[in-house]
Amino acid sequence: MPSLATIKAEISKLPDGPPLVAALPGATTGIGSYIATVLATTYAKHGSKLRVYIVGRNAVRAESVIAGCQRLSPGSEWRFVSATDLALISEVDRCCDEIIKQETEAPFHGGPVRLDLLYMTYCYPILKERHTTPEGLDSFLSTVYYSRIRFIMNLLPLLTASPKPGHVISVYTGSFQDEVEPGKLPIGLPPDSEYGVAGVRKYTAFMKTFLFEELAEKYAGRLSLTHIYPGLVDGPGFLSDDMPTWFRITWRILKPILRHIYMTSPEDCGAVMVYLATPHFPAKGQDVPEGVKTATSSQDQLGGGAYSVGQRADSPNKVAYSNVRQEDTVKLVWDHTMKTLEDIEKANAAKAG
Template sequence: MPTLSTIRAGIAELPTGTPLVVALAGGTSGIGSYTAKALAITFAEHGSKLRVYIVGRKLERAEALIQFGRQTSPGSDWRFVQVSDAALISDVDSACKEIAKQEEATPFAGGPPRLDILYLSQALSPFQPSPQDSIKPGEFPVGTPPAGSYGITSVRRNTTFMKTFSFEELAEKNAGKISFVHIYPGLVDGPAFYTDANPPWMRILWRVMKPLVSWYMTSEKDCGDVMVTQRELGGGAYAVGQRGDESERVSWSKVRKNDTTENVWDHTMKILTGVERKDAAA
């Protein structure tokens, strides 16, 4: 497991490379905001080599972060792209088109229109069992879970399964050109623990438990630094841990077959094509 000093020494080299265009989905708070701050600090003396798109719902929540980025990294370019609901494909398409439009209109640092890094942040409790634990040999958990087992756990399992193999298929189709990395940051304190979306008992329980698990928690700064850590250039899909250490475990080994990635990809494309046809006919 790399030490934090090794990680920070590595990210300190980022500004010596080519300029970066970064998009942060869900970057207005929590892990996304910690990543944005780490980028700003890393490029503090080289702001002209950093452009960041913050994708979120509310501009007012992003303004403080954008101001921090501009002040910390003078000369850096920070932009906000609004999306109402990132769970809707139509909203994701709109955000992607807006970023592409801006990149084509004003390519960064004289280079071609591009996106070098895309961060997708989400919150899952590290105390939850792995979705792989609930799968049985021979199962193929794609699509919507059946009504009898439908719930947060089954949806999480199917979504994780499909995303993993879709990324692997994309990496194979674009070998040497793109990498997909799932970073497990550990237990990170953030606004997700205090939101009204959680029941009152959970918010109270977290306030009681937080001092007890503080030794295990990943700090905001450490989390941001690990998220900014860059691996060697190359293609592939892989998972890393709290310090950027690559996992030796083969994901979904119980059900993985030679054609699993292809079957998941075909299913995904079939669904997306059907959605496009319905939209066109509407």
């Protein structure tokens, strides 16, 4: 587990590389906004070497985040992409189209048309009443899995066009590995008997682990993918109106205690997240600078390209789901995910036509 001093020292080296383009779906609040702030701080004295797309629903909050980041890093460029509901695949498609359009029309520093970092932090409120989107997906599972995979797939041409390997970071269930029985693989929507925070976590972590491994293999040398458990991080989401009253009351009571014994500060959380974009998390087969200690992948390979890490970017150092891994496990997850997204795309096209 790297120390915070090491993490901050490593991210301070990012501006030594080429100009950076980042997209942050969910960064109008919470962890996404902390990532934006750390990026701004890191590039504060490096002119116009940073362009960031803030993707989210709340334009007022986005303006506040962008204004704060511009004060920290006046030379950096910040853009807002409005999104109504990122549980909808159609809305993800629209946001991706807008990012691609803007990058194509005005490549950062003259090109190539690219995206270096994709951080996904948005999530349906975990204690809110269960909801199914008009496209037929569970809103909770969509925001932590299906719509995030859609972001990746849509933006792959830009992520793999970067001079250096693109980095994808999904914030939610990294390093979690719930028990899975052979023959009962958690693929798709959890049954009603399992549905809830734990059930969605179990299914998301399993599917994302294998799908990330497949993408790391397909785009070896060009794409690094990490999912991370952020820990308990202070933020406005705990007091959101989407949370039950009992939870908000309980949180107000417990927060002063948790802050001192377990909670991660916004600054430290943002630093850990940006650390995932350093050469310590390389694409599979990527050459790394001498002396750089690379992370261990979910297949227990140094620098394997697909990583599942804890709140301090710590790797479990073991093969994930070793008891149920079979030759066809990746294919089962991949085929299910792609078919789900393709079916929704076809249905949306039929409605539009």
